[in-house]
Amino acid sequence: MSVAPVAITGIGVVAPNGHSTDVYWKATREGTLHLERISREGCADMPLAVAGLVQDFDPRLTVEEKFLVQTDRFTHFALAAADQALSDAALPDLPEFAVGVATASGSGGGEFGQRELQNLWGRGPGFVGPYQSIAWFYAASTGQVSIRGGFKGPCAVLADDEAGGLDAIAHGARSIRRGATAMVVGAAEAPIAPYSMVCQLGYRELSLAADPARAYLPFDSEACGFAPAEGGAMLVLENAEAARARGAAVRGLVAGHGQTFTGTRSWAESRHGLAAAIRIALSEAGAAPEEVDVVFADALAVPEADHAEVLAIADALGPHAGAVPVTAPKSGIGRAYCGGPVLDVASAVLAMEHGVVPPTPGVFAASHDIDLVTGGARRAEPRTALVLSRGLMGCNSALVIRRGEGRG
Amino acid sequence: MNGPFTYSELADLMKASAGISADPMEMEIRPEAEFGEFGLDSLGLIAVVSELEQRYGLPLGQDAEACKSPAQLVEFVNAQITSGV
Numbered sequence: 001m002s003v004a005p006v007a008i009t010g011i012g013v014v015a016p017n018g019h020s021t022d023v024y025w026k027a028t029r030e031g032t033l034h035l036e037r038i039s040r041e042g043c044a045d046m047p048l049a050v051a052g053l054v055q056d057f058d059p060r061l062t063v064e065e066k067f068l069v070q071t072d073r074f075t076h077f078a079l080a081a082a083d084q085a086l087s088d089a090a091l092p093d094l095p096e097f098a099v100g101v102a103t104a105s106g107s108g109g110g111e112f113g114q115r116e117l118q119n120l121w122g123r124g125p126g127f128v129g130p131y132q133s134i135a136w137f138y139a140a141s142t143g144q145v146s147i148r149g150g151f152k153g154p155c156a157v158l159a160d161d162e163a164g165g166l167d168a169i170a171h172g173a174r175s176i177r178r179g180a181t182a183m184v185v186g187a188a189e190a191p192i193a194p195y196s197m198v199c200q201l202g203y204r205e206l207s208l209a210a211d212p213a214r215a216y217l218p219f220d221s222e223a224c225g226f227a228p229a230e231g232g233a234m235l236v237l238e239n240a241e242a243a244r245a246r247g248a249a250v251r252g253l254v255a256g257h258g259q260t261f262t263g264t265r266s267w268a269e270s271r272h273g274l275a276a277a278i279r280i281a282l283s284e285a286g287a288a289p290e291e292v293d294v295v296f297a298d299a300l301a302v303p304e305a306d307h308a309e310v311l312a313i314a315d316a317l318g319p320h321a322g323a324v325p326v327t328a329p330k331s332g333i334g335r336a337y338c339g340g341p342v343l344d345v346a347s348a349v350l351a352m353e354h355g356v357v358p359p360t361p362g363v364f365a366a367s368h369d370i371d372l373v374t375g376g377a378r379r380a381e382p383r384t385a386l387v388l389s390r391g392l393m394g395c396n397s398a399l400v401i402r403r404g405e406g407r408g
Numbered sequence: 409m410n411g412p413f414t415y416s417e418l419a420d421l422m423k424a425s426a427g428i429s430a431d432p433m434e435m436e437i438r439p440e441a442e443f444g445e446f447g448l449d450s451l452g453l454i455a456v457v458s459e460l461e462q463r464y465g466l467p468l469g470q471d472a473e474a475c476k477s478p479a480q481l482v483e484f485v486n487a488q489i490t491s492g493v
Contacts, residue, residue, distance in 0.1 A: 065427035066447065126461060129425075130454040 002286030005253035005402060006173040007243040010091075010236030011346050012084025014077045014188060016052035016229055016333040020084060024343075025350045028329045029377045031359035035212040035227050035334055042194035047201060047208050050215040051192050052229030052334030063148075070131040071144055072109025073230075077188035077339075078141035079148065081234040086149065089236035091182055092246060098181035100153030101146045102172045103234075104164030106337035106391075107189045109136035110196030145184055145234075153180045158338075161391020163259070165232070165341040166399045170257035172237045181238065187338035188232030200228060203392055204265075205302045213362060216335075218299030218328045219306050221367040226301045229330075232339020233346045250404035252349035255384075256285025263394040267305035270390055271312045274298070277398040278316035278386065285384075285400035289317040292324055292400075293382035294357050296344040298390045299328030300335075309388065310368045325357050325380065327373040332361030341389035345401060348385035352403035355381050413464075413485040418456070418478055425459045426452035430478075439479035446478070456481075464489060 011021050017034040018024030027034065035050050059068055059076040062083045068076060082101075091099070113136030119127040134140055139157040146155050154175045158164040165187040172185035191200065200206055207225035209215040216227040243250050258280025262273035282289060298309055314321040329347050330340055351357055357378045366372035385401045415432035422428040430446040443453055450473075457472045466488055475481040 065423075065429075066452075067427070069425070069427035070451070126458065129458065130451045133451070 003284055004177060005240055005255045006176045007238045007240040007250040007404065008235050008252040008254060008349055009238050009243050009248045009250060010085035010089030011251065011349060012081035012088065012234045013343065013346055014054060014057065014081045015231040015336070015343055016054055019054070019057055021088070021346065024346070028332070028347055028358045029354070029356060031332060031361040031376060033213060033332050033361050035215055035332070037210070037212060038192060040192065043192065043197055046197055048197055048206060049210045050207065050212050050227050052227060052336070053192060054230045067144055067148055070135060071140060072112035072135050073190035074105065074107060074109055074188055075135070075141045075144050077190060077231055078103060078145060078234060081186065081188055081232060082145045082149070082184050085184065085234045085236045089182070089248065091236065094181050097153050099149065099151040100155050100175050100180050100183050101142045101151050102156040102158070102168045102175065102183060102185045103142045103145070104158040104160070104168040104187040104338035105138035105141060105189065106162065106164070107191040107196050108138040109140055110199070111190060111193035112136050114193065114195035141188065149184070151184065161393045161395035162335065162337050162340055163389040163391045163395040163397035165338040166257065166345070166387060166389050166397040167259055169235065169254060169342065169345060169399060173254045173257070176237050176239050181242070183237040184234060185237055186232060186234035186342040188234070189337045189339045190230050191228050191337060192230050205300060205305070205392060207301065216301050216331050217363050218297065218301040218331050218360065219366040219368050219370065219372050220363045223301040223303055223306060227334040229334030229336040229340070231336050231343070233342040235342070235345070252352060252404045253402040254399065255402045256281040256283065256287065256400035258284065258398045260396045261394050262396060264392070266394070267302060267308050270305065270396055271308040271315065273396040274309060274312035274388060274390060274398070275315035277396045278312065278388070281386070281398040281400045285402070287384055287400055290320045291384045292317060292320065292386045293380065294348070294351060294385045295324055295326045296348055296385060296387040297326050297328045298388045299330060300390065305390070306368060310370050313370065322371070324371065325373050325378060326370045327357055328360045329358045331363055341387060341397070344387045345399060348387055348401045349404070352382050352385060355379065357382065413482055413489060415478065415482060418482060421456045421459055422446070422448055422452070425455040428452060435478035439477065442477045460485060
């Protein structure tokens with residue numbers, strides 16, 4: 001049963017390889033490597049040594065200080081990315097309750113929270129600032145984007161794993177179908193701070209490699225887990241007909257979404273969950289498997305998980321699975337948890353706009369039976385992209401994105 | 409630190425604790441203007457009061473947080489500083 005596609009009219013990105021959509025896309029298309037050794041204060045002596053870091057990011061360039069003092073770095077990213085997306089969409093003045101916000105979050109505001117808790121135990125309760133009550137909460141980014149923009153329409157936060165990044169987009173699309181005029185959706189994360197890093201050390205899927213060039217190699221015979229990343233992306237969604245009627249550029253269309261759960265630490269089982277999510281997403285999009293022109297893979301870089309993903313693609317796409325190009329641009333920047341799949345959606349839209357499939361940086365020979373795009377970008381005319389995401393806690397999501405009419 | 413607590417200090421605190429830029433002169437000549445007019449919300453006022461308590465070593469508490477305007481807060485804080493000595 002297919003549903004009306006929802007337009008993507010704005011894209012904003014803050015990522016390790018670029019603080020704007022244009023810079024991000026250039027680096028993504030080139031496939032340059034942006035993983036590096038972590039040298040931040042308090043972070044350097046941990047087993048986790050390599051990540052994708054957003055360097056030299058100055059949120060004051062676009063976000064008022066009032067919002068910066070009361071928020072964590074993960075919200076700074078979201079505010080800056082939302083600004084870009086809204087500027088791209090150029091929404092007209094809209095009624096008070098017409099615009100909503102939906103984000104997903106995994107790490108929350110760990111750096112802010114750690115600072116205030118250190119004040120609590122080191123100096124006393126009087127030294128804990130009042131913004132601790134809001135800044136480290138995973139809902140902070142939805143709240144602050146909503147407050148700053150005056151967006152009083154349907155707002156939501158999804159806390160369901162990395163895959164939540166895709167689910168937030170799908171949730172926003174459903175809000176549009178229910179009558180919201182525009183939705184600001186996406187996710188950004190800031191997990192590279194001492195407390196947040198300690199929280200990740202228990203993940204057996206985490207890469208502990210010290211060499212940035214070897215740390216995150218999905219689908220490679222030397223795959224040894226994933227490198228985490230900071231950053232993410234925000235999108236503006238609108239009813240497609242309404243967007244065209246106001247003369248907005250429809251950059252892409254959210255056509256279908258599927259979501260399943262297969263439990264923690266059962267990567268073999270994720271094969272069936274991810275395949276089911278893909279089938280649901282294709283059905284909602286009214287798309288046949290043969291219509292998928294490119295797959296943006298979850299690409300965990302854990303052999304068992306990579307194998308399960310390859311089988312899921314084969315299960316869901318049938319014979320077409322052998323012919324479809326698969327890519328994982330995130331191997332160049334790391335996995336930004338909930339922000340990761342939203343970056344992939346941005347890449348999918350840009351890939352369709354530019355007629356090119358970006359490569360999987362650092363991987364030169366896939367050890368699995370898929371057509372992995374490696375080495376350099378590949379010329380293509382993709383019209384339908386499938387974006388996949390799995391969370392470490394067992395959520396699987398698939399999102400089908402169709403090509404829009406572009407920016408003209 | 410001793411008083412008196414000035415509008416200029418209040419403006420600095422609002423900037424440092426809540427990221428709000430307010431003109432001290434305007435706060436002084438408009439005693440009826442509430443914090444909201446200068447962009448400071450209730451959480452921001454708590455942040456300012458918390459910093460004041462540390463600076464003057466005085467518990468100012470909920471009475472300070474209940475002040476509606478810069479003029480009320482300056483008057484209240486100065487009264488506390490004076491009576492505290």
